[in-house]
Amino acid sequence: MTSIPSIPASEQEKYSSAISLSDMEIFIFPELLYSLVYANLISPRIWAWKEDPWFAKLDTMKPYKRIQRLKQFIIDHYEFNLDLDTWGLTTKEEELKRFAPFIDEETLSRSNALFGYEGDKHYFTLDIRKHFGLDKYTSNTIPYWKTETVEAMDAFQYKENYRVGAGECVSLSTLYAAALYIICDIPLEDIFLIATPLHSQNFILVNDGVLTNNRRLVTKNMWFNGTDLTGKAQRALRNEDVTIVANNLGHIHTFYPDATLPPEQFQRFKSKLNTFTTTEITFEILANFLRERSEFQPCFQIKYLRHGKPQYLPAERAYAYEHGSPYKVSENATRDKLLDQIDELDFYTEPIEKRIQLTKLADHLKNNSISHIDQDSLKDLAQKIDCCPDILTERSVIEALIDFVHLKPRLPDATGKKHATPPAVPIQPGMTRDQIYAALTSMRDQNPVADLAFYASRDLSNTHWQPFLIAALQRNPVIIQATQELDDLALITMLQDLPNHSIYDGTRIAQPDEVWNFQRGDGLERAIALATCLRARHPEQEMKLTVKPDSATLQIEATVHTFPSHKGLQHEITL
Secondary structure (H helix, E strand, C coil): CCCCCCCCHHHHHHHHHHHHCEHHHHHHCCHHHHHHHHHHHCCHHHHHHCCCHHHCCHHHCCHHHHHHHHHHHHHHHEEECCCCCCCCEEEHHHHHHHHCCCCCHHHHHCCCHHHCCCCCHHHHHHCHHHHCCCCCCCCCEEECCECCCHHHHHHHHHCCCCCCEEECHHHHHHHHHHHHHHCCCCCHHHEEEEEECCEEEEEECCCCCEEEECCEEEEHHHHCCCCHHHHHHHHHHHHCECCEEEECCEEEECCCCEECCCHHHHHHHHHHHHHHCECCECHHHHHHHHHHCHHHHHHEEEEEEECCEEEEEEHHHHHHHHCCCCCCCCCCCCHHHHHHCCCHHHCECCCCCCCEEHHHHHHHHCCCCECCCCHHHHHHHHHHCCCCCCCCCHHHHHHHHHHHHECCCECCCCCCCEECCCCCCCCCCCCCHHHHHHHHHHCCCCCHHHHHHHHHCCECCCCCHHHHHHHHHHCCHHHHHHCCCCCHHHHHHHHHHCCCCCCCCCCECCCHHHHHHHCCCCHHHHHHHHHHHHHHHCCCCCEEEEEECCEEEEEECCEEEEEECCCCCCEEEEC
8 A cells, every 4th residue: 555645743733624625725725626626536426426317428519518417416416505604603713813824914804804894885785795794794703604515515405404415616616627537528627626715616628618507507698698697707707806726737826836737738728718708899789788688788779670660669678578588689680589479669760769779780880890909890880879968978889798798707817826736637538536535645646636536535544634633623613512401421322323324435534523413423533522612611631542444442541432334444642
């Protein structure tokens, strides 16, 4: 067996963070983001999906069709979980003390939602902290906001009020990244993870690009369709700074001077993303723009021939009728069908004063699409959009239209970064789970993320135990809070009575809050959970954990508690 690489003293915090995987920890230690992708790659869970009939004949489909199949599977099997109380609370002081050697509070407050980040002016109008449930954390108390492994996501089916699996945005993005490789044969180099202070998404280099947004997908055409759903998918890239960009070759972080993502990979990502978020102005795009920016609709009217006679409809009435209809104002092929469904009383028999006819603009743009950098054509278009001055000016319409057709995401600045890329883990499409496991194992000494992957996967047969136990004893507040009314004997009885079933296969181990949230655990997991609760109650008492292939014993001074275990591990440690 390959020896387990030692952990330098300066890296202890990072390695224990690979177990707990909170939002703050991933920001501080960006290597952790991709370590979870690797952990999901070597988990048997996603590989088992390949046997599901839903993915039959997947090899006959083109890449985007495969990705669509994957999307529907994820929608059917996972919910988006925005309950920040799931993994309990900590304090700003405690986390700042932990992170002081790595980052200062001012920097953290500019980039982390739990330390005061609120996004740009657009987010203020949305009251984004209230939207994410952060508004109730106004003191020094903050939620852990942990990221789940695929096993923890699956285990939400055992939690009250959940019907299927669940996970927050980083959990879903790392799940997607692993599944895109395993199920859809997308090369890891073509899957980029994007982290902002309030969100995490993936950008996939397939066709014109595909963006994941929690469980859903956004194509380039969808990016510009002006719907509410797309607006939500755009929110992070439009209104937040991107803090981390990563793929299997490395990462770049907005604040750290060192980057491991090769410059040519980052440039490739930037170029593809810029193309994805930019389009030319056509009539379809203009109509989509008006769908999103409804405040401009009163500038426009739509001409329609009914029984050979022209009629004129306020644009806002047409867009109102889109709801519940398969027909769209923006689609030449279906627009007349939409208008035909509208009550004739909504139409005017004469052109509506001080409104531009969309149909005239359609004729103008039919063979003259406009680039957002073509100033002469934009000026000409502005003259045609001569809105009445008491509503809006053509200038504001044009400025908003340019903003709609061209977004430049606020990515990390690579200027001046020191690039040092470790040897890549040799993972190619078509490899088996065992081959990937072997590849990661062989690179642990050379690639830090490969080593961290085994800690993120909670495999105690192939990692040092100390990081896992540090995370277990110090960062699992849920079980401590939930059992505080039980005396010691009742606590022990409750843990002994839980089903002796782990949410993890083999020698992988659940953290105490996972045991509590999902109300099950192997004997070793329950023994560690007991140690966590008793350490919080009796910090002065010495505890010793003795693990054998079929049992786990926790000794607290002269008292011994033994749990049956099926993990096959052997270890002895004083806690």
